Amino acid sequence: MRTLFTIVLAAVVLALPACDSLVEDVDDPIDTASDEALNTADQADFLISGVEGRFASTHDRTGLFTSILSDQFIFGGSGATFPTYQQFDAADINLDNNSVDGSLVQLGEYRFLADNLLERADIIDGLDPEEGGWPGGEADPDRERLLFTAHFHGGLARYFWAAFFGRDAQEGGGVISELESPEDPTRGDFIPSAELYQDATQRLEDEALPRAANFLGDGEGYDSRVIHTILARIELFQGNLDAAASYAESGLIEGDAPFQAQYLDRTGGGANFWFNASGPGRVQTVAAPRFFEDEDYLDGDVDNPESARIPLIFNTTFNYFITGEEIEGYRQGRYNERGASIDFATWQENELMLAEIELRQNTGDPLARINDVRASHGLDGLGEATLDVLFTERDKELFTLGYRLVDQRRITEEGIDVDPELHGWHRAPDAWWYLPITLGERNDNPNF
Amino acid sequence: MDKMLTGAGVVVALVALLGWSTAAAQTGTVEGTVIDAETGETLPGANVLVAGTDIGAATNVDGLFTLSDVPAGEQSLRASFVGYFETEVAVDVEADAVTEVTIELEEDLADLDEVVVTGLGLQRDRGQAQVSVGRVDAGDLSERASFQDVSQLIGGNVAGVNVQAASGNVGGGIRFNVRGGGGLGGDGQPAIYIDGVRIDNAEIAGFGGGGQGISTLADLNPNDIESIDIVRGPAGAAIYGTEGANGVVLITTKSGSFSAEPTFDLQYRGSFGFNEQGDQTFDPDVFDDGEINRGDLANDLFRRGGIQQHQVSLSGGTESVRYYASIDNRQEDGALPRNSGDRTNLRANFEAFPIDELSVRASAGYTANVLNRPENDNSIQGAIGETLLGPEPYFITDSLAIFNIDDVQRVNRFVGSVRAEYTPVDNLTLTGSAGYDASSRRQDRTRPVGFAYPGIGTSGERNVFNRNNEQINVDGQAQYAYEITQGLRATSLIGGQFTQQTLRTSFGTAQEFATDVITNIGAGDDFTTLNEGFLNERTGGIFAQQELVLDDTYFVTGQLRRDVATALGEGVTDVWYPSASFAVRLDQFDFSPDVFTLLRPRVAYGATGNLPGVVDGEALRFNARASGFGAGATIGSVGNPQLVPERVQEFEAGVDADILDRYSVEATYYYSFANNSIIDQPLAFSTGFGGGTLPSNVGGVESQGVELGLGLTPILQEDVRLDLNLNYAYQTSEVTDTGEVEAIFDGFDINVIKEGLPRSAFFIEEVIGAQFDDQGVYIGPEATAERQVLGQPIPEHTGGLRFNLTLFQNLSVSGLAEVALGHQVYNNTLRFAAFDGTNAERNRLSTQLAEETPGTAEYEQVAEALARTNPLFQGNFIEDADYLKMRELSVNYDFSSLVREAGIAGLSTVRLGVSARNLFTITGYSGADPEINFAGSRSLSRGQDFLTLPTPRQVTLNVTVGF
DSSP, X not given: OHHHHHHHHHHHHHHHHHHHHHHHOOXXXXXXXXXXXXXXXXXXXXXXXXXXXXXXXXXXXHHXXXXXXXXXXXXXXXXXXXXXXXXXXXXXXXXXXXXXXXXXXXXXXXXXXXXXXXXXXXXXHTSOGGGTOOTTGGGOHHHHHHHHHHHHHHHHHHHHHHHHEEEETTEEXXXXXXXXXXXXXXXXXXXXXXXXXXXXXXXXXXXXXXXXXXXXXXXXXXXXXXXXXXXXXXXXXXXXXXXXXXXXXXXXXXXOOOEEEOOOXXXXXXXXXXXXXXXXXXXXXXXXXXXXXXXXXXXXXXTOGGGGTSOEEEEXXXXXXXTOOEEEEEEEOSOOSTXXXXXXXXXXXXXXXXXXXXXXXXXXXXXXXXXXXXXXXXXXXXXXXXXXXXXXXXXXXXXXXXXXXXXXHHHHHHTOSSOHHHHSOOSOTTSOOSEEOOHHHHTTOXXX | OXXXXXXXXXXXXXXXXXXXXXXXXXXXXXXXXXXXXXXXXXXXTOEEEETTSSOEEXXXXXXXXXXXXEESEXXXXXXXXXXXXXXXXXXXXXXXXXXXXXXXXXXXXXXXXXXXXXXXXXXXXXXXXXXXXXXXXXXXXXXXXXXXXXHHHHTTTSTTEEEEESSSSTTBOXXXXXXXXXXXXXXXXXXXXXXXXXXXXXXXXXXXXXXXXXXXXXXXXXXGEEEXXXXXXXXXXXXXXXXXXXXXXXXXXXXXXXXXXXXXXXXXXXXXXXXXXXXXXXXXXXXXXXXXXXXXXXXXXXXXXXXXXXXXXXXXXXXXXXXXXXXXXXXXXXXXXXXXXXXXXXXXXXXXXXXXXXXXXXXXXXXXXEEEOOOOSSTTTOHHHHHHSSSSTTSSSOHHHHHTOEEEEEEEEEEEEEEEXXXXXXXXXXXXXXXXXXXXXXXXXXXXXXXXXXXTBSSOEEEEEEEEEEEEEEEEEEEEEEEEETTEEEEEEEEEEEEEEEEEEEEEEEEEESOSSOOOGGGEEEEEEEEEEEEEEEEEEEEEEEEEEETTTEEEEEEEEEEEXXXXXXXXXXXXXXXXXXXXXXXXXXXXXXXXXXEEEEEEEEEEEEOOOTTTTSSEEEEEEOOTTOSEEEEEEEOOTTOOOEEEEEEEEEEEEXXXXXXXXXXXXXXXXXXXXXXXXXXXXGGTXXXXXXXXXXXXXXXXXXXXXXXXXXXXXXXXXXXXXEEEEEEEEEEEEOTTOSEEXXXXXXXXEETTSOTTEEEEXXXXXXXXXXXXXXXXXXXXXXXXEEEOSSOSEEEEEEEEEEETTTEEEEEEEEEEXXXXXXXXXXXXXXXXXXXXXXXXXXXXXXXXXXXXXXXXXXXXXXXXXXXXOGGGGEEEOOEEEEEEEEEEEEOHHHHHHHTOTTOOEEEEEEEEESOOEEEOOSSSOTTOOTTTTTSSOOSEESSOOOOOEEEEEEEEEEO
């Protein structure tokens, strides 16, 4: 009896090491890979696509929400139920607005993935080619593309923060927490828009521009022109007309393809967000009535010649929640497919930036620039260029992109001489004219 | 090697405790029989010990025992058996001869020796238990009423165990609140064993428009269950190691009975009834847009859904074999169209003593379950949302479209175990068991062509979700009982446990179907999602336990367990969990009044914990996500290399008393504290991981409470008997630590884990009044600048009163009332109604405000009230959710004696009864049901009501016929 019990006891003790190794001998997950597994040159394309994908998912969400927050879109339509969208329209946004959360998730990850590319490039730099290092050494084209992507999108991520988000209703800016590892409790301070724009400019001009080749895909010099247009926009948004003009002179030119965010023609991840917010999938928001009522927008043409760049599709009639009036709801028709691309930078925008600067500085031939842009859509030329005309053209040209919100802000802040009823800030003076940095940040960041 | 030595050291120390005894020189043999003193029936499995020695034996199936090498001379034999008083008899043992003896045991009417399962299938007489173990006599309950699932057997019956259905769906999710939830880590749910099998207790959401999932417990047939033991906290569950942090539920299925003459009992049981909602489930005075009464409209959705259940069971036994087998089918329609269940269960249990020293039990259960789930818990496509909310009914999705969504889960599941107990020599018992739970679950959801769905259009959608789960557990134990000195008995136990889970999931979605007559996923033109998941996880543990019993009066037990696992944290090699308990039977002392047949104070301490997830210790993992730029690397998960397992420790003290065989009282106080709690901490967007969470050892929580149980038989006459069981529990918790994180919120920013506050408290700005402009015109609510604690979702006070009145031997009326107090629910349905103009109170106040004159007291009064209905402030919709529910009521008549007297051929049992469940609710909560949670049963979001189907009223007629 005693012997038997002792044998059993000894067996248990001897089983200890076997048990330890047994529990570790399991199959790895198949749907994720370790961070280290991606530290090789042959993963560069995979890593770059990840950053670009987040660029797309940031651009569509931000564009939609700021289009509602501006006066381009209103909350309504056959599927309009989200109170979060209603808050955008009213510019009365709660800090728990989980639609903003959704856009900040994308933007936060976008910034991280771009910066993470840089760190990974350093790691791959230190590897022998046979161990996964760059086959072509430091001159390897894939290394250059990886570095270009990291800096280009690192700059754009900061631009998104600066242009569209804010700590308070009228205090723009963002926050970046650079961590050693996810468990690092360090949290970044609020960064005002001006600093973020500066950071973005530095990354785009000093780091991405020298590496510009044909990574963005439309021939020689295209990368550089895209970057210059973006730099011009950053300066224009800050009211720096001379700098903006300087960049825009080297920006996109007529004939250049638009630089766009790409989407997948399928439901779920990777599809254009507009499809289910103001598209065939669901209509929660429709275009402001001026796009189908105002003569300046219709050019007096009952057949709506603007349909090329402002395609609208009738959805339903509804009572607008702010005024109570009955409105005919036209949803946007630009993104009728889930895979429809969204412009990020175009030569037309570049021209209109130059036109604006010329109008405000009384130089050049802004009317010609405006009419060139109109002609590209098959529209007749205008007879006179004024700032009101210019901002109307920007309103139409940059439809759905969200830049109208910045235009409304700077018209109000800079006192640009236009009809404030038409182009100025349309809500209460102290309302949110940025998307707020929501509780999802504030709850985990003691700097807020 | 160090680890091995450490483990060995502990075991060696245990061996030193064993106190090996030596045998005397002159010996004889004692043979005898243990019988029931009243009936004379032999008692197989009784223990007989020679006092003062380690000589002992268990009786065989004939109640016979043999004791060898018993020292010659006068000896005292101590016999014990479950349900009987322990008895000592003197015997004069002759050297080198056989002495025969018969030992009579008297039945313990107070059921002191009722078996309770105290851990890992270890059985202890209730009179010897040193921790509080809740017990549900499920076999008795299911004779009286019809139960949909196992959770309905538990709720309200055990102090400190509150069971919440997440919704009223057939097969809906279930959340156990055991002592308020244990540690902060994990899902807060107890480990559940069926006949020794560690079963899958997940909530399966699959594709769902809302937060509701299907409970895997819905696969079990309550009619097959004999008893349920609940070990409520680490003090009792430490031997389960990392699985015991939130308590352990031990389910034992029916088993037949041994008999000298072969028995063969065939029984049919049928239940016929319905599910229904009340006429005013959604209060018409609460939901009204001024033109259409939305409450009435929503109530019109409900139907009376039929229930029918048929079970045929066969049970019986011989001297060495007993068995139970059953086949059961339950078909049930929920109160809302498109909600139904069709479950078929097969069970076969078998236990045998092939030889006296060996018993083998095999238990096998198979389930085929089909569950149809309605679309709810969202404001877009659910019928409740489309009636209560929106500028007009079915504003977003047409009713035909909603009710044509077909969402069905089909489950095939096998749960089986084999357990062998071998006694190679006297007093040494070797036990081995293996359990296997394998399930295959497939969800098919179809939005048919021709109906318009938001985000989908009119060309239909098909979702397919597959989940295959396998769980294996293997347990081994060696138990040795002996006597160290006269009156001091000891039991030593060592054992090990191994578990493995392998989970595979796959899922796909397609849209753009060209026809409604071909619906396979491949027929969709837009194949939108296809993915899969995989998890493989193992745990192992060894444990040792030493129990000492002095003079059957003092009971001391110490345990130690060492666990290893696939995921412990990078710097952690193993985890040790100790426990200790002590009890003393004061009723054994002379000073104790005779009225006490049991009076036992007890104290216990135990430690358990929660483990990190498999990849939680890995800082960063990437997944592949498709985009218009091609598949790219994005964040898959973030983890924490510094992570260590959460540790939950509990101290428990209590007293048990049985008085005059008619009253039993149990009172327990517990205090538990967790540290290094693993919390999935939402991360700031600025980190780059804002879509994910970081598992962190940032949590600590203290919980304490009191549990009271009172069982009494106030009326005990020949024709009238009334049994009452009353239980009450108070619990409170306070988060003590969240590390450097100030607060962790749920996805809706309202439930919080925050230092100094109760677990999952509602923490949000409170509207304190109205604001007016200079002209006295109302301009909006005035709210606190900071968040306030506005309540908490876990009831502070819970209780149940079960009664059973038996009249004229055969007529019984029984019922259960359940109460929960001191908690709140966030009525998000009402908040959305305020957004959409269907909140009747807000509409009325808005109208009234327009009629009043600014600046007047009446105007300000209305404005103040209106401010408190403003939907932009979530705090306006947190309501007290105290309730009293008449949970069960049944009336049964047992015709068995009449049938037997009448000599109706073959019939032995006939019972007829009517039972009702959720008969009525008394509550001040304005929503439909104060129990539900829109986010299912596992989310950090708790106590949130958003367009969730309330739990239904069930009424059944139950018939039992035995042959």
